[in-house]
Amino acid sequence: MRSIGRLFQSDAVAGGDEATAENDPGLREQPRTSADGSWWWDGWRWLATGTPDGLWHWDGDRWRPTIELRGVRARDLATTLAFLAEDRYARAAGILVDRAREWRPSGELRAMVGRAAARRHVAVGTPGLFRRMRARPEERERVEEEQALLDTRYRALMVDIGRRAPRPTVKEADDLLAVAQVLDLRAARITEALVAADEAERARARAIEAARRELHAAETASRTAVESAARALNRAREAQEREREATRRRLRNALAAPRGEPLAQVGPLRAHETFIETPAGHLPAQGARAAVASAVALWRQHRDLLQDLLAPETDEAGAFLRCLSERRRDLFLLLETRSRTILWHCPPGEEKPLRRFGSAVERQAPRAMEPARARLQAAEAVFAELAGRGGATASAVTAAQAAVAGAEAGGQLTAGVEAARRRLELAAGEPPELVAARQRVADEVRAVSTPPPPLVPVGA
Numbered sequence: 001m002r003s004i005g006r007l008f009q010s011d012a013v014a015g016g017d018e019a020t021a022e023n024d025p026g027l028r029e030q031p032r033t034s035a036d037g038s039w040w041w042d043g044w045r046w047l048a049t050g051t052p053d054g055l056w057h058w059d060g061d062r063w064r065p066t067i068e069l070r071g072v073r074a075r076d077l078a079t080t081l082a083f084l085a086e087d088r089y090a091r092a093a094g095i096l097v098d099r100a101r102e103w104r105p106s107g108e109l110r111a112m113v114g115r116a117a118a119r120r121h122v123a124v125g126t127p128g129l130f131r132r133m134r135a136r137p138e139e140r141e142r143v144e145e146e147q148a149l150l151d152t153r154y155r156a157l158m159v160d161i162g163r164r165a166p167r168p169t170v171k172e173a174d175d176l177l178a179v180a181q182v183l184d185l186r187a188a189r190i191t192e193a194l195v196a197a198d199e200a201e202r203a204r205a206r207a208i209e210a211a212r213r214e215l216h217a218a219e220t221a222s223r224t225a226v227e228s229a230a231r232a233l234n235r236a237r238e239a240q241e242r243e244r245e246a247t248r249r250r251l252r253n254a255l256a257a258p259r260g261e262p263l264a265q266v267g268p269l270r271a272h273e274t275f276i277e278t279p280a281g282h283l284p285a286q287g288a289r290a291a292v293a294s295a296v297a298l299w300r301q302h303r304d305l306l307q308d309l310l311a312p313e314t315d316e317a318g319a320f321l322r323c324l325s326e327r328r329r330d331l332f333l334l335l336e337t338r339s340r341t342i343l344w345h346c347p348p349g350e351e352k353p354l355r356r357f358g359s360a361v362e363r364q365a366p367r368a369m370e371p372a373r374a375r376l377q378a379a380e381a382v383f384a385e386l387a388g389r390g391g392a393t394a395s396a397v398t399a400a401q402a403a404v405a406g407a408e409a410g411g412q413l414t415a416g417v418e419a420a421r422r423r424l425e426l427a428a429g430e431p432p433e434l435v436a437a438r439q440r441v442a443d444e445v446r447a448v449s450t451p452p453p454p455l456v457p458v459g460a
Contacts, residue, residue, distance in 0.1 A: 089162025
């Protein structure tokens with residue numbers, strides 16, 4: 001085939017082309033592009049300089065986009081392609097309306113072509129109408145708005161005619177319709193990919209929201225369990241404390257001796273049937289011993305008890321030592337019980353009450369043994385009874401503490417929270433459907449925005 005081309009080329013040169021080139025140096029290099037720029041000669045045949053969708057044009061060196069394609073968002077690109085398709089549908093419809101007799105539309109399409117032709121005829125008289133209404137601006141504004149509405153409807157009608165037109169009709173219109181359909185298809189493919197991506201995004205958002213609700217519910221359940229266990233523990237502790245207080249009260253009541261009237265008293269000291277009331281507290285009357293004498297006499301008889309009482313620097317110890325060293329005859333009371341020993345200095349004038357007090361303590365000491373034993377037995381019975389019941393409250397507290405520890409440690413509730421968190425992390429990621437949808441959008445945009453292979457001369 002190349003040899004045939006060279007053969008025809010030789011014939012052309014023989015017919016005078018070569019001679020012309022020799023006579024005019026400016027014509028030695030013949031241009032490869034046709035006069036209208038629609039074709040490019042590759043050395044063997046004429047090739048179209050535009051892509052079927054009209055988006056790329058070959059300028060002789062490289063493909064250039066007919067519209068801005070770089071950095072355009074996918075949605076804007078789909079809208080632009082749809083507008084370009086509508087423009088070509090409308091231009092093709094203009095040709096079809098003008099040359100309706102050549103392709104003879106029928107049915108509803110024929111009526112649409114008739115309406116378009118009538119609308120175009122009305123539009124011809126519009127400038128004269130505007131001139132007549134020049135002096136009435138408010139009416140002119142109203143008519144302009146009506147005209148814009150009619151133009152919009154007219155364009156929509158023309159686009160509809162272009163979409164419905166059969167093929168073949170008229171070559172010039174069919175060429176435009178072919179480009180329009182390619183643009184329509186590209187816009188539809190990008191739109192479909194965007195719809196799929198939007199749906200994948202919505203599905204991801206729904207999954208994230210559901211995972212968040214699940215996590216919130218799991219955390220709320222865990223927190224509620226911990227709080228409920230803590231409240232149960234507080235109730236158990238309060239019940240235990242109430243029971244302990246009741247126990248202490250019953251034990252106190254069982255151990256308390258009847259007060260009654262004192263048998264004898266001197267100063268702050270009171271001798272009762274079962275106890276002795278002193279500033280230091282109640283002392284047991286059973287087994288008590290009371291010695292009333294001067295400091296010298298008490299030291300001779302009870303120095304083993306007094307040596308510890310006199311060591312601290314107290315008022316009583318100081319008075320005793322002073323009377324002992326000065327051999328004064330002041331009376332002192334040495335009260336010995338099984339829990340405590342007291343030394344008391346008798347003030348002047350209280351000698352007789354002091355002796356009566358000492359006699360009452362000595363006399364009541366053996367008598368208080370039986371009542372004291374009875375009170376102790378009653379207290380032990382109360383203690384034994386309450387000890388059995390106290391185990392129940394202690395067990396309740398232990399169980400409540402274990403419940404709190406279990407709730408805080410987690411168990412199934414913590415596992416549920418962790419599972420919900422993992423599901424939220426997975427939902428927050430990009431699922432395969434979303435990745436695939438985004439890739440499809442990118443592929444469709446790249447298919448539109450990528451130029452075709454460059455045109456090269458034959459043999460290059």
